[in-house]
Amino acid sequence: MKFAVIVFPGSNCDVDMYHAIKDELGEEAVYVRYDEQNLANYDAILLPGGFSYGDYLRGGAIARFAPIMPEVIKAAEAGKPVLGVCNGFQILLEAGLLPGAMKRNKNLKFMCRPVTLRVQNNETMFTSSYEKGDEITIPIAHGEGNYYCDDETLAQLKEEKRIAFTYADNPNGSVEDIAGILNAEGNVLGMMPHPERAVDELLGSADGLNLFKSILRNWRESHVTHA
Amino acid sequence: MYKVKVYVTLKESVLDPQGSAVKNSLHSLSYNEVEDVRIGKYLELTVKDTENLDQRIKEICEKLLANTVIEDYTYEIEEGVAQ
Numbered sequence: 247m248k249f250a251v252i253v254f255p256g257s258n259c260d261v262d263m264y265h266a267i268k269d270e271l272g273e274e275a276v277y278v279r280y281d282e283q284n285l286a287n288y289d290a291i292l293l294p295g296g297f298s299y300g301d302y303l304r305g306g307a308i309a310r311f312a313p314i315m316p317e318v319i320k321a322a323e324a325g326k327p328v329l330g331v332c333n334g335f336q337i338l339l340e341a342g343l344l345p346g347a348m349k350r351n352k353n354l355k356f357m358c359r360p361v362t363l364r365v366q367n368n369e370t371m372f373t374s375s376y377e378k379g380d381e382i383t384i385p386i387a388h389g390e391g392n393y394y395c396d397d398e399t400l401a402q403l404k405e406e407k408r409i410a411f412t413y414a415d416n417p418n419g420s421v422e423d424i425a426g427i428l429n430a431e432g433n434v435l436g437m438m439p440h441p442e443r444a445v446d447e448l449l450g451s452a453d454g455l456n457l458f459k460s461i462l463r464n465w466r467e468s469h470v471t472h473a
Numbered sequence: 474m475y476k477v478k479v480y481v482t483l484k485e486s487v488l489d490p491q492g493s494a495v496k497n498s499l500h501s502l503s504y505n506e507v508e509d510v511r512i513g514k515y516l517e518l519t520v521k522d523t524e525n526l527d528q529r530i531k532e533i534c535e536k537l538l539a540n541t542v543i544e545d546y547t548y549e550i551e552e553g554v555a556q
Contacts (some may be wrong), residue, residue, distance in 0.1 A: 303537065303538070307540065308537075313536070315498070340540065345542075347540050347542040347543040348542065349483075349488075350490050351490065351491050354490055354491060354494055394487060394542070394543055395542075396486075396542075419488075419490065461496075
């Protein structure tokens, strides 16, 4: 399986993402620059964390207009898995691929530490290798991870089981403890915690690896070749 | 040339963590008459003479300057700004 890791000016978790795919998952990963305009050759698209365009206006607001973004949107519409982590999640929100917006953390602090997440929905292409209700340890590192959406959107997210992960101990003030959400089709996931930083016990947790294994498993199941 | 002053604020319905922190600071300085603080952004655009200026500014605000999911914006256009 071939993963594209999109590199924006200011991305700083692209190497972690690449490492997770290449060294821990054992699949192919390729860095794709923000100014390229073709993602046709990739099976999954990864938007890493960082500070794209310095977050000078708002997290993700400027990256959303990068030349690669129409291709990311095209890939999402084609049903390919698209994962946005941290700043990548903010970019997906700004691009309208996921609903809602990010505000400054409730306590206004930048927080960088492992947190406990609950798997709310394990019937997705990103979470099928977890059990429902699993408690997993994944690090956060953000100052603007306070997820907000209006009541109508929240009701819809719940109704359609699009809340993939919640925080056990909400660190940032997100509505309903939301840590990660899916689009209606289930092939776009945005999450603030960093699964790519939890792919080996050496890093303090390997709980993030199952997310990437889930993507791979789903892809293999839908690309079975009958000899 | 025009000078366009754009004000971006969090919607009334959206809690403002920065505003709350500043309000608390004011209260700790005994400025208890301050009932609420909202923090926003102020942007100043210098814009060439353009057709449909008003429409263009709206577009600019909605596309990039404000995130209309959580933010409101207002703007003022001042004419005849010297270069």
